[in-house]
Amino acid sequence: MGVDHIIYDKMKKIISNILFLLPIAVMLAGCAREREHLSLGGETDLLALTLDNEYYGVIDRVAGKVTVAIPSDYDASGMVVTGLEISDGAVADMSAGDILNMDFPHTMTVTSGNVFSDYTVTAKRDKAEILSFVLDGKYTGSIDGNVINVFVPFDADVTAMGIAYTVPEGTVVDRKIGDILDFTGPVKIKVTYNTAVTVYTVNVIKNDMSIEPKAFVGIRPSVDLLGDEARAAAEWAFKNIPNITYVYLDDIKNGTVKLDSYKMIWCHFDWTDWPGMLWDTRDQINSYYSRGGNILASRDGARYINDVWRVALDQKGPNNEFTGEQTALLSPDGFTVYAGAENHEVYEGLSAEDGKILLRSAGCFTTGRTLQWGIDWEPYKGLDGWKSQTGAIPLASDRDGDANRVTIAEFVPREMAGKTSGTVITIGTPAFEWYDRNGADNEYFGNMEKLAKNTINYLCK
Numbered sequence: 001m002g003v004d005h006i007i008y009d010k011m012k013k014i015i016s017n018i019l020f021l022l023p024i025a026v027m028l029a030g031c032a033r034e035r036e037h038l039s040l041g042g043e044t045d046l047l048a049l050t051l052d053n054e055y056y057g058v059i060d061r062v063a064g065k066v067t068v069a070i071p072s073d074y075d076a077s078g079m080v081v082t083g084l085e086i087s088d089g090a091v092a093d094m095s096a097g098d099i100l101n102m103d104f105p106h107t108m109t110v111t112s113g114n115v116f117s118d119y120t121v122t123a124k125r126d127k128a129e130i131l132s133f134v135l136d137g138k139y140t141g142s143i144d145g146n147v148i149n150v151f152v153p154f155d156a157d158v159t160a161m162g163i164a165y166t167v168p169e170g171t172v173v174d175r176k177i178g179d180i181l182d183f184t185g186p187v188k189i190k191v192t193y194n195t196a197v198t199v200y201t202v203n204v205i206k207n208d209m210s211i212e213p214k215a216f217v218g219i220r221p222s223v224d225l226l227g228d229e230a231r232a233a234a235e236w237a238f239k240n241i242p243n244i245t246y247v248y249l250d251d252i253k254n255g256t257v258k259l260d261s262y263k264m265i266w267c268h269f270d271w272t273d274w275p276g277m278l279w280d281t282r283d284q285i286n287s288y289y290s291r292g293g294n295i296l297a298s299r300d301g302a303r304y305i306n307d308v309w310r311v312a313l314d315q316k317g318p319n320n321e322f323t324g325e326q327t328a329l330l331s332p333d334g335f336t337v338y339a340g341a342e343n344h345e346v347y348e349g350l351s352a353e354d355g356k357i358l359l360r361s362a363g364c365f366t367t368g369r370t371l372q373w374g375i376d377w378e379p380y381k382g383l384d385g386w387k388s389q390t391g392a393i394p395l396a397s398d399r400d401g402d403a404n405r406v407t408i409a410e411f412v413p414r415e416m417a418g419k420t421s422g423t424v425i426t427i428g429t430p431a432f433e434w435y436d437r438n439g440a441d442n443e444y445f446g447n448m449e450k451l452a453k454n455t456i457n458y459l460c461k
Contacts, residue, residue, distance in 0.1 A: 233268045
């Protein structure tokens with residue numbers, strides 16, 4: 001190889017290295033110039049916040065949250081910033097003298113140079129509350145406002161019962177955990193948290209209901225937000241059924257609530273956005289059912305035994321769904337017990353008239369909402385076909401006694417993936433309606449309550 005060729009190769013490598021390093025040098029020079037103008041600034045801490053001279057913020061700098069505790073009945077719509085302390089050299093977009101509507105959260109930014117921190121300021125009203133209440137370690141109370149109902153068996157000794165409860169941190173209760181109290185009559189319990197005071201009335205009620213844990217499942221965050229029909233059923237349940245909890249579908253979806261905690265769940269829905277939230281929780285409810293969980297699916301709850309919850313063998317719901325004329329009943333409404341089901345436990349103690357069990361009196365308002373099977377229709381072609389294809393047994397027909405219309409059905413346990421499923425009872429008769437806009441005197445309401453209680457007890461076995 002010649003000398004000229006060697007020199008050429010060396011020059012080529014030098015030029016390549018220069019071209020490679022040139023962009024890096026330019027970038028570093030730019031960064032050096034940028035650093036000359038960059039000012040990172042100092043601390044951006046919120047050190048103190050006071051509203052209306054006497055309400056002080058509790059500051060969580062890590063989470064960027066400020067909580068101001070105020071009395072439960074305080075007018076928070078025009079609170080004044082009367083104290084604000086931040087890091088030296090920092091500035092805030094909130095200042096003393098600002099008027100804030102603290103019915104809503106506010107965001108405050110503290111800045112120093114090019115550094116800033118955001119804080120969300122929220123007013124929290126004092127609330128004195130009992131979160132849970134238990135007697136003798138096993139009888140769980142149902143809390144409705146400031147009333148706690150505890151259901152116990154008829155043979156329970158209510159003259160000396162030990163109390164236990166949970167309350168938020170900082171709450172003072174005038175009865176200690178472990179106190180032995182006489183509950184032959186209502187007992188008052190005073191709860192205090194800062195400025196808030198609540199006096200609870202605890203009633204111990206003897207009845208024959210199962211104390212197994214149960215849930216009423218709803219499509220809204222709380223009972224008071226449910227539609228009229230579902231809310232009426234839920235409110236009755238919490239006044240009459242022991243150890244029952246309200247469960248919001250979203251909490252099932254996100255895993256906050258585990259259905260395996262409950263022996264049975266009651267799904268009594270108004271019209272829903274089909275399939276909506278029920279589809280989003282289909283796997284959780286199917287898993288609960290397939291591992292032995294029991295379900296009372298009434299009103300529009302009966303729709304979801306199809307391919308949503310996968311209860312029916314054919315994964316189909318009632319094939320005869322409709323809403324009737326919405327009006328006051330001209331005659332009492334009910335259903336006919338299916339032949340062969342007369343001695344079923346759900347009917348124990350119910351009164352019958354002319355072979356029918358009546359649930360609602362004439363004058364009660366009805367929507368006529370019906371979810372039933374026409375078992376003589378395709379593809380069933382009769383009772384045997386319906387039973388074999390659905391896996392259900394009929395418990396009731398319509399009020400006219402048409403054996404081809406099944407309004408109450410039971411899906412008995414079956415083997416599913418090596419496990420035994422739960423039991424599901426559907427109630428689709430239009431007479432099983434809890435809300436009455438007319439407020440009529442319903443002489444058959446005792447039958448309605450007994451049917452519900454019997455069914456819940458049956459599903460708690």
